[in-house]
Amino acid sequence: MNQQDKGLSHRSALCDRLARQIETLRECESRYHRESGSVALLAVSKTKPVHDIQAALHCGQTRFGENYAQELDAKAEALADAAIEWHFIGPIQSNKTRIIAARADWAHSVDRLKTAARLSRQRPEGAAPLQVCIQVNIDAENTKSGVSLDQLPALCAEVVELPNLVLRGLMCIPRPSPDFDQNRRQFARLRKALESLNAQGYALDTLSMGMSGDFPAAIAEGATIVRIGTAIFGAR
Ligand SMILES: *Cc1c(COP(=O)(O)O)cnc(C)c1O
Numbered sequence: 001m002n003q004q005d006k007g008l009s010h011r012s013a014l015c016d017r018l019a020r021q022i023e024t025l026r027e028c029e030s031r032y033h034r035e036s037g038s039v040a041l042l043a044v045s046k047t048k049p050v051h052d053i054q055a056a057l058h059c060g061q062t063r064f065g066e067n068y069a070q071e072l073d074a075k076a077e078a079l080a081d082a083a084i085e086w087h088f089i090g091p092i093q094s095n096k097t098r099i100i101a102a103r104a105d106w107a108h109s110v111d112r113l114k115t116a117a118r119l120s121r122q123r124p125e126g127a128a129p130l131q132v133c134i135q136v137n138i139d140a141e142n143t144k145s146g147v148s149l150d151q152l153p154a155l156c157a158e159v160v161e162l163p164n165l166v167l168r169g170l171m172c173i174p175r176p177s178p179d180f181d182q183n184r185r186q187f188a189r190l191r192k193a194l195e196s197l198n199a200q201g202y203a204l205d206t207l208s209m210g211m212s213g214d215f216p217a218a219i220a221e222g223a224t225i226v227r228i229g230t231a232i233f234g235a236r
Helices: 003-031 050-058 069-078 094-103 113-122 152-159 180-199 215-220
Strands: 040-044 063-066 085-088 106-110 130-135 165-171 206-208 225-228
Touching: 003 040, 003 050, 003 215, 050 069, 063 069, 069 085, 069 094, 085 094, 094 113, 106 113, 106 165, 113 130, 113 152, 113 165, 130 152, 152 165, 152 180, 165 180, 180 206, 180 215, 206 225, 215 225
Parallel strands: 040 063, 040 225, 063 085, 085 106, 106 130, 130 165, 165 206
Antiparallel strands: none
């Protein structure tokens, strides 16, 4: 195969995986009695080259997720003319908030008032508000990222006051497990936290949960955005 043929066959393999992933999402929606089309696919393109994003764009994918601010910066610059919705899903360091505020449409991983306030303050004038989720640490031993369930209501109350952010919902990354029921129990905790906030007067509509290894359980428990990398772009 010459270079061009290789490029084309890479693109069509990626399109096939993307189409299969979307088909599987629709099957899960139906299996778990979710409204058809209620689960959005976020294609997690971290560490993957710009031409993979272009290939996915070419087959109709428009939402992309990145974990590292510098990488988001470079890719958004390279793809400035494309109609992409960028989602920042990695840990938010204070010294990277300016990049995220300038480049992202969404940030899923807000877990401290300090960085949330910086994102709001640094959002460029004239830009739409940044759509945010608060990351919740639902199994404390897994990761240091995310606010505890105990501290969630207080952080929500503060974030909702920030002028250039719109609080949309909650995100979690549970400890990886091959056990469907175990995954479901973890995702149920995030769903219940969202329901409890909404019962207190919030109008949150987003549960960002589920990755390549556990998205069916997340959809069963109400995920509205699944974040899929490996199943679309291959191993990192
Ligand atoms: C990398 C990553 C994903 C995608 O994970 P896969 O297992 O490759 O689907 C989703 N969410 C977050 C926060 C990630 O860092």
